[in-house]
Amino acid sequence: MAEEVYESDLINMVIGTHMSIAKGIVKTAENVVKMNADTMQIFSRNPRGSNYKDPTVKEAEEFQRIRREAGFGAILAHAPYTMNLASAKPEVYEFACTVIREDVTRMDRLGIENLVFHPGSHTGIGAEAGIQNIIAGLDQAITGKENITVLLETMSGKGTEIGWRFEELKAIRDGVSHPERIGICLDTCHVFAAGYDIVNNLDGVLEEFDKVLGLELLRAIHLNDSMMPFGSRKDRHAVIGGGEIGIEALLNVMRHPKLKDLPFYLETPLDDAGHKEEIARLRDLA
Template sequence: MYTIGTHMSIAKGLAKTAENVVAMEANTMQIFSRNPRGSTYKEYTDQEIDKFQKIRREHGFGPLLAHAPYTMNLASEKEKVYEFACMVIREDVARMDALEIENMVFHPGSHTGIGTEAGIRNIIAGLDQAITGNESITVLLETMSGKGTEIGTRFEELRAIRDGVRHPERIGICLDTCHVFAAGYDIVHDLDGVIREFDRVLGLKHLRAVHLNDSLEDFGSHKDRHAVIGGGKIGLEALLRVMKHPALSGLPFYLETPLDDAGHRQEIQMLKQQLCE
């Protein structure tokens, strides 16, 4: 059985969100660890958390994924920006770990002119101050499209981060299909080659999640614009090959496509039907 979910709003609470996952006939979900465009987060009562945990276990949810806010830039040289990023990653790793969420993903960051190597050093230092090594949660580096001065466009950059941290055993990878396609990894015509390259550089054992997104932009465009499944330049057939590939099929897949809950429910049902054919 495939593990498929989507990004869910938790505005109505954790338990209600879990109920929506069940209604959507999904079996996992991704949530933001806090306000994606700000710094605030909601505190949950013990009763709310207990109800959330009960629903996810009774319905056999696969690994859950928390996404750090977009405002966090661990690669920045600007003191206030970097201090904020360090605070967010430190607090949210602890908060999501306490909720027993298995994985937390973040965009590695943009070096904004100081260079990739200096940006990677900042990311490593930020992770080291956040991760004790005693957590159960795994922090995932996301593959990026390469817009501007983003770090994580090449697998080697993610390898350098993981190799540099104090607790690499707590660091994994999240592969975003839109991002790698835009970055120049040809998952449409050479999926096997991309997977071999990923394994050679990063190791498939460290791949913990897949963001399943189509791309509005062309191959190698370095532009991050998600499309609904089958509505972009990657296409339904290629994305189904990603899901069915023996190296990837056992991973959780999270949709980040531009749809509401009803649209995502239909998208998930379509994928399930296609995967059974």
């Protein structure tokens, strides 16, 4: 049965891309405006390490002024790839707990709406034990008094990755002390690689998501094509329309009545100029 094709109704579409903050949060916000984007994703700190530099009070105020005047949609911060909350190794786990605890506080203070992270890899102790570690780490970080929402990202399932099945994400959220502060970020490349057929059965995938987790928990979409084939359990992002998912299927994701009001964030392998063109193209086609 062919997947239903949805008509364009994207008057209020919110689309942005991952942006570098190497030159500061103010410069980044200015670049978002120049790109004609509606929002952005940033790393909460160095993605491959632990260093970070918070903006000054003046910089934070200027950032808020720009985003307010430009009418940015919800901004997404991404935790570093180096943290693994599922790990059984004490030094790795403690590092991850420190990072998520600090970054929840730091990003909340900056007025960022959502902080997304990769749940982690259990590296041999088993998914159930890894999930318990993630729960314990999140309970250290989240007090329930924050405005920020922490998002679990859907994963591709490479190696011992946790979060490639919706049921694993549910187990994490169900186990934390403050589930109201936990949401989900759906990555199109990852779910496709994990075996959820968003190309031929998007409605079915969303029905399963709703049954297991509830669509009300979905706060953000990482809009990426996939270099790797369906069900490969390999995470390789491709430019929009340049991979195995294809432009029509990704446009269908954007147009879907249950998804179209969510913010979309590109994580495709392009520079700022390329992302500006990609955003313009998606607007024209959608």
